[in-house]
Amino acid sequence: MNNEPHEPVTVVGLGRMGQALAGAFLKAGHPTTVWNRTASKADQLVAEGALLAPTVGDALKAGSLAIICVTDYEAMRELLGASDVDLAGTMLVNLTSGDSAQARETAHWAEQRGARYLDGAIMAVPPAIGTSEAVILHSGSRSDFETHRSTLDALGTLTYLGADHGLASLYDVAGLAMMWSILNAWLQGTAMLRTAGVDAATYAPFAQQIAAGVATWLPGYAEQIDNGSFPAEVSALETDARAMAHLIEESEAVGVNAELPRLLKAMADRSIAAGHGGEQYPVLIEEFSKPRND
Structure with a gap:
């Protein structure tokens, strides 16, 4: 040194x-x-x-x-x-x-x-x-x-x-994926709540609490991904997909953009169709790992 x-x-x-x-x-x-x-x-x-x-x-x-x-x-x-x-x-x-x-x-x-x-x-x-x-x-x-x-x-x-030598660049864009995903999810929720008169500043602390809570799941979910085994210890993907449908329906009902939740549900639906509906959410790594050409 x-x-x-x-x-x-x-x-x-x-x-x-x-x-x-x-x-x-x-x-x-x-x-x-x-x-x-x-x-x-x-x-x-x-x-x-x-x-x-x-x-x-x-x-x-x-x-x-x-x-x-x-x-x-x-x-x-x-x-x-x-x-x-x-x-x-x-x-x-x-x-x-x-x-x-x-x-x-x-x-x-x-x-x-x-x-x-x-x-x-x-x-x-x-x-x-x-x-x-x-x-x-x-x-x-x-x-x-x-x-x-x-x-x-x-x-x-x-x-x-x-x-x-490529790892720094890969970590960089992986970090950006996290940043934009968190921000976009927050904006989706903010847009929905604004239709009921709730401003962004009021929603932000609740959203922050949710984001911090989800972050604690990552080590356990990472273990499932690395082991290639996705037992439904918390909930099954098919249960999550029903909640996604509810998010889409609520977004459309209050008149806000539903593109983001529709994208998430489309990926979940493909995984369920492939036989993974009874497994836990990290099984979607298989969908994220596939290139889409359409």
Whole structure:
């Protein structure tokens, strides 16, 4: 593990997130070099002590650790693949958003050019960077992660996921699936209750209590999924499907959109038709695991 308290760092890409990353390194005492196509985006960071490099190549040479946070993987490879950029010996930590296939391909691309490579995902908004609320996911070589962990700690709460470079991207989108599903379910209920004069602020604490309660089911449901066995310890899927029908009927009766509950019931109906009606809700993992082409 690297015990150097002030490892030199380079940040390439100074959008709002890149600026926050560079600012966190500066605050933690790391000599920080920055580069961006539009150099003026570095003005505030330079005023705080950052060094603005004239080229990407110069920026990479300045730090022993290079953080990349640009528009997408294509932009990253265009920047770092230029003829005047030497990646040999560079430790790249890519915090650019993309998918798992791109992460794996980029890891191979970087390693072919002599670089070390960690992929990452930021589960936070820019103002949270540098605080414990900022969760930063990393995947790739554990030894590379541990070597630079004390420096990366400046960004927030680190989570190492494994050697597969695609894991950070997969966890990222899995987290987004959770976020949007919870928010959409809350909006569905809010829309229904508003028809009876109940405002969102009144419903929110009840919805929060339900969400927290459901979250406690996950470890037990995960065990069923991993074991491939779904005994109906709480309720059977066919019972849940009847409740879904009630949700659809109530939504339509009060005049709100029923697309979301209809989608859920369609998946449940397919599972029941396949003979899983007497099993518990996590059996739907089989439906979620199948691609739909229609």
